[in-house]
Amino acid sequence: MKKLFTITLLLLSIAAFAGPPKNQYVRIRTSYGDCIIRLYNETPLHRDNFIKLAKKGFYNGTLFHRVIQNFMIQGGDPDSKKAIPELELGDGDVGYTVPAEFRDSLFHKRGVLAAARDENPKKASSGCQFYITEGKRFTDGKLDTLEKTRLKGRKIPAWQREWYKSVGGVPHLDQNYTVYGEVISGLDMVDRIAAVKKDACDRPLTDVPMTVEILSKKECRQLDKILR
Numbered sequence: 017m018k019k020l021f022t023i024t025l026l027l028l029s030i031a032a033f034a035g036p037p038k039n040q041y042v043r044i045r046t047s048y049g050d051c052i053i054r055l056y057n058e059t060p061l062h063r064d065n066f067i068k069l070a071k072k073g074f075y076n077g078t079l080f081h082r083v084i085q086n087f088m089i090q091g092g093d094p095d096s097k098k099a100i101p102e103l104e105l106g107d108g109d110v111g112y113t114v115p116a117e118f119r120d121s122l123f124h125k126r127g128v129l130a131a132a133r134d135e136n137p138k139k140a141s142s143g144c145q146f147y148i149t150e151g152k153r154f155t156d157g158k159l160d161t162l163e164k165t166r167l168k169g170r171k172i173p174a175w176q177r178e179w180y181k182s183v184g185g186v187p188h189l190d191q192n193y194t195v196y197g198e199v200i201s202g203l204d205m206v207d208r209i210a211a212v213k214k215d216a217c218d219r220p221l222t223d224v225p226m227t228v229e230i231l232s233k234k235e236c237r238q239l240d241k242i243l244r
Contacts, residue, residue: 039240040067041055041200041231042228043229044226045229046205046209047225049204052201053199056122058119062114062141063196065143066196066197070228070230077097079220079223079224080224081220082105082217082218083214085210085211086150086152087151088147088149089148089210090132092142093108093109094109095108109142109143112143113136114194119195120173123179123190124149124151124185125180125198127148127149128198129195129198131194132193149186149206150207151186159181212224
């Protein structure tokens with residue numbers, strides 16, 4: 017009896033030592049490859065909403081229905097699951113929005129996950145549609161021009177400029193759409209999907225369905241350890 021108690025106590029101690037992972041990760045699978053995304057803790061409303069939908073299997077079978085090379089790939093429209101060819105998509109939703117969670121530290125560098133939205137004045141996010149940025153690299157001159165035109169005078173922080181010049185992204189979307197995660201593995205999947213042939217509405221001519229999986233606590237702890 018004493019031995020059993022000791023073993024149980026040891027197992028509980030190991031579990032307590034392991035603790036919960038610091039971050040939640042998800043995997044998106046497509047015929048063009050897979051990617052793993054870390055959801056940001058700085059945007060808890062969007063993080064938790066995405067996890068809730070993914071656990072329900074909401075995204076499984078939805079399409080990346082709008083793709084623009086050097087910009088982004090968009091998906092998550094529930095109407096896309098059984099959409100006929102050439103049907104314009106993008107209006108499907110879940111009946112609610114998520115309040116904007118803009119953070120100065122989170123910006124549209126290459127490979128981020130962000131929430132799509134309509135033109136509502138509060139810039140609240142779609143309850144389900146999202147996009148992953150592919151983006152492109154910028155020079156200082158192009159960023160200067162962007163600040164004067166599309167950013168209406170808002171200055172891009174110097175450290176973010178370095179990202180946009182060396183890695184790339186989509187700076188004109190900053191502080192307009194909520195960024196709530198980033199690809200930490202498999203960014204080539206995004207590049208492949210962004211490059212497919214598409215119609216006049218930017219829908220791929222050949223459907224690109226996805227499945228979204230929530231990674232286990234063990235997998236998340238392993239990734240936390242690798243990325244720390």
